[in-house]
Amino acid sequence: MDYFLTDAQKKLVATAHSIGEQHMKPVRQRYDEEEIFPWDVVKVLGESGLCGAYIPREYGGAGMGVFELVLIVEELSRVDGGMALALAGSALGAYPILLGGNDEQKARFLPPIASGKKLAAFALTEHEAGSDATALRTSAEKQGDHYILNGTKCFITNGGEAEIYSVMAVTDKTKGARGISAFVVEKGTPGFNFGKKEKKLGIRASATRELVFENCGVPAGNLLAREGMGLILALRTFDSTRPGVAAQALGIASGALEEAIAHAKSRIQFGQSIASMQAIQHMLADMATEVEAARALVYATARMIDATKARTTRESAMAKLYCSDVAMRVTVKAVQILGGHGYMHDYPVEKMMRDAKITQIYEGTNEIQRNEIALALIKEAAAK
Numbered sequence: 449m450d451y452f453l454t455d456a457q458k459k460l461v462a463t464a465h466s467i468g469e470q471h472m473k474p475v476r477q478r479y480d481e482e483e484i485f486p487w488d489v490v491k492v493l494g495e496s497g498l499c500g501a502y503i504p505r506e507y508g509g510a511g512m513g514v515f516e517l518v519l520i521v522e523e524l525s526r527v528d529g530g531m532a533l534a535l536a537g538s539a540l541g542a543y544p545i546l547l548g549g550n551d552e553q554k555a556r557f558l559p560p561i562a563s564g565k566k567l568a569a570f571a572l573t574e575h576e577a578g579s580d581a582t583a584l585r586t587s588a589e590k591q592g593d594h595y596i597l598n599g600t601k602c603f604i605t606n607g608g609e610a611e612i613y614s615v616m617a618v619t620d621k622t623k624g625a626r627g628i629s630a631f632v633v634e635k636g637t638p639g640f641n642f643g644k645k646e647k648k649l650g651i652r653a654s655a656t657r658e659l660v661f662e663n664c665g666v667p668a669g670n671l672l673a674r675e676g677m678g679l680i681l682a683l684r685t686f687d688s689t690r691p692g693v694a695a696q697a698l699g700i701a702s703g704a705l706e707e708a709i710a711h712a713k714s715r716i717q718f719g720q721s722i723a724s725m726q727a728i729q730h731m732l733a734d735m736a737t738e739v740e741a742a743r744a745l746v747y748a749t750a751r752m753i754d755a756t757k758a759r760t761t762r763e764s765a766m767a768k769l770y771c772s773d774v775a776m777r778v779t780v781k782a783v784q785i786l787g788g789h790g791y792m793h794d795y796p797v798e799k800m801m802r803d804a805k806i807t808q809i810y811e812g813t814n815e816i817q818r819n820e821i822a823l824a825l826i827k828e829a830a831a832k
């Protein structure tokens with residue numbers, strides 16, 4: 449389908465494509481097996497300008513938007529959803545600063561993220577606070593011109609590798625959701641250390657780690673927006689970044705579809721290519737249709753986000769929900785089309801199937817997306 453990309457957008461996709469083919473494809477299997485963080489790929493992404501596509505020009509970026517971020521993440525994830533997450537996870541960490549930071553904070557933190565010299569990360573989840581972010585326990589107590597952070601964050605993408613962390617912590621536990629605030633905490637701040645590094649089912653080239661705060665003094669100048677705005681900032685961030693998860697899922701699905709078509713054409717059984725068998729053709733047709741529907745939804749959502757100042761919670765949740773479910777269905781079918789080969793590490797589709805699963809879980813599980821979509825529908829109906 450033609451999405452009428454501009455020349456600049458086509459150029460971004462072409463750049464991401466060549467980085468994927470040249471720098472990611474040759475190493476993706478090894479990086480997955482050995483859980484290697486792709487710093488070499490991040491360096492190339494930074495030099496090519498892709499890390500800052502969505503960051504305004506005055507802060508070192510290309511001044512584009514969520515749509516361009518989606519195009520880049522999709523194209524990189526077509527080759528490797530784990531490595532692509534270094535860039536997408538950094539965007540997740542950067543968005544609270546973009547949305548809630550003042551000019552000084554943006555000028556301080558965004559240029560190195562835009563250039564890819566530093567990665568960012570987003571730290572909301574804790575062991576007792578997953579889907580229910582209001583159960584956060586990490587505290588931030590104001591003492592003079594600093595906030596003192598105590599607590600542990602878990603499952604943080606880019607944890608340990610990133611330099612810049614957007615961290616949600618409780619500044620007033622009597623106020624529930626309105627008592628959570630957002631801070632930028634830099635790696636190296638005394639009292640900020642890294643805990644357990646997770647071993648995972650998929651996206652194994654991505655680092656997922658605990659952050660440990662023990663009497664960590666964060667300058668008051670690193671508070672984003674105002675006290676009590678942390679959860680709102682996190683939710684507004686998700687409006688812009690869930691399409692990024694959707695794009696990661698879409699990229700994984702389209703990569704799996706490509707592998708399935710290529711294998712179906714070359715695999716001979718019963719004296720004919722399996723691509724000539726209707727059972728295989730129907731699977732391919734369903735996969736391609738779902739991939740295109742997913743693409744149309746996430747592109748439309750991303751374009752809407754860039755064009756409106758209104759909240760896009762429902763649309764972003766729909767894109768994330770649909771694309772991630774498509775990624776799961778398509779990668780499972782790709783493994784089926786490759787048969788026994790699909791089950792082996794030597795072929796990329798088993799990794800794609802493992803990588804797809806996370807897109808149904810993080811940035812809010814798909815059950816949480818459904819809750820949000822339903823809530824929006826009911827609110828809308830009540831307002832009529």
Ligand SMILES: Cc1cc2nc3c(=O)[nH]c(=O)nc-3n(C[C@H](O)[C@H](O)[C@H](O)COP(=O)(O)OP(=O)(O)OC[C@H]3O[C@@H](n4cnc5c(N)ncnc54)[C@H](O)[C@@H]3O)c2cc1C
Pocket residue numbers: 537569570571572573577578579580602603604605606648656806809810811812813814815816819
């Ligand atoms: C690889 C990885 C990377 C991650 N990266 C980050 C990161 O960078 N930053 C960050 O802050 N977090 C990150 N996370 C955390 C992630 O966002 C959470 O794991 C996710 O939101 C789910 O929380 P949970 O794991 O505690 O599951 P739980 O909340 O315990 O959910 C368990 C099950 O219960 C269901 N459930 C819970 N509540 C409801 C409800 N109200 N209605 C219906 N069903 C419900 C869930 O859908 C799920 O099926 C990451 C997680 C992983 C695995």
